[in-house]
């Protein structure tokens with residue numbers, strides 16, 4: 244079958260980086276083609292070339308056998324190529340219908356926008372995708388991330404896309420939204436739409452994709468049919484070696500209680516939480532998205548101070564009214580939404596990594612540049628951050644590498660209590676294993692770690708103890724050796740309270 248899209252010998256460089264070198268790629272109508280590779284491998288750059296955001300330095304792009312050269316995203320759209328980027332691009336202040344028809348609204352005579360017509364067509368397009376629960380008059384800013392994404396997809400299809408490109412679409416979705424996205428993708432595939440799907444979750448690739456192409460360091464490694472490929476093969480294609488242990492949990496001696504929460508509440512999202520965290524311990528906090536896990540973390544860290552209950556640190560009661568307080572007390576928090584909470588994107592890798600420990604690096608108001616640079620260099624090496632130097636602006640790093648910078652920043656602060664919210668989401672397998680190894684070492688050195696994760700294998704693989712949260716409350720607790728996928732998942736979902744922690 245003639246591919247819908249074909250790329251040959253594509254090269255693309257940025258100052259100091261060869262992002263793509265002699266890459267080939269093709270996608271067929273009615274196929275989900277996964278694009279895999281480590282953070283910084285060139286995936287987003289490749290799709291930005293396909294969608295007209297960047298121009299390739301060399302190489303050819305064909306749509307249905309015809310050579311194309313897009314000067315801008317509009318030209319790519321006109322050829323039926325629609326892209327959902329890593330960062331969603333909707334206008335929060337506008338309604339769903341306006342977003343869908345932005346730039347190509349149905350018009351009446353004299354060029355006036357046909358508002359009722361636009362709403363009607365927006366409803367039609369959503370229902371053609373089996374979406375009946377989104378009110379098209381609502382502002383997009385008030386929708387959940389999952390629904391915003393469905394609106395983006397509807398927008399793409401309102402322009403008759405034949406190729407839909409999705410860059411890590413599930414990174415910020417709840418489990419239910421992931422399922423809905425998958426049904427939508429399958430529906431589109433049946434209708435003959437070609438789909439390019441980028442993800443770091445290999446399980447998704449196996450559930451959804453027909454073929455998979457792997458990039459490494461900007462180079463084409465290979466294309467395989469998903470049915471005849473095993474996970475190990477994909478991992479070694481991506482990282483150039485095998486990874487024996489994704490969860491290198493070390494045995495630790497668990498020490499005294501460092502952090503204790505007593506009846507902690509910040510209503511309505513967290514309710515009467517009792518929890519202890521000991522030195523040397525990694526406690527996994529499982530739960531569905533929306534169960535209150537991040538809210539609990541933000542309350543402990545002082546973003547949203549508690550309205551009742553107590554926080555004790557080393558047995559003494561503390562008041563945490565803002566994040567500065569928490570940091571002074573030795574509590575660090577790696578947020579889930581690293582884009583907005585974790586980084587100053589206009590600053591360099593060096594400046595970002597040292598942000599949380601400026602005080603220790605500075606004498607008076609003079610920061611010790613040398614120490615700063617050494618620290619950043621260490622982080623770059625440790626987590627394999629793809630940056631050409633410590634002086635690279637964080638904004639120019641690939642998505643996953645930006646996340647590694649946030650993780651480094653908090654690790655550098657050597658906290659006593661480290662709260663990590665989805666620590667490896669969007670991070671490639673190699674670096675993931677590395678972050679796990681670091682967590683484990685830090686615990687062994689006596690750090691107390693609370694890890695929020697929606698990936699059950701990660702929770703089971705890394706935690707000494709697992710707590711389950713539902714509707715703002717802790718509803719179950721498991722020891723490492725008694726926890727299984729089944730009993731944790733059941734506790735996450737079931738209505739019956741299985742085992743309330745005393």
Ligand SMILES: Nc1ncnc2c1ncn2[C@@H]1O[C@H](COP(=O)(O)OP(=O)(O)OP(=O)(O)O)[C@@H](O)[C@H]1O
Pocket residue numbers: 257258260261262280281282283284285286287288289629630639640641642643644669
């Ligand atoms: N606008 C830019 N300016 C400079 N360098 C860039 C720019 N965009 C990407 N790069 C560099 O090109 C390389 C490839 O980045 P790209 O974003 O394509 O990676 P990726 O495979 O999408 O990674 P991730 O999984 O982390 O999203 C990286 O080294 C990145 O730092």
Ligand SMILES: [Mg+2]
Pocket residue numbers: 286287288329410641642643
């Ligand atoms: Mg990317």
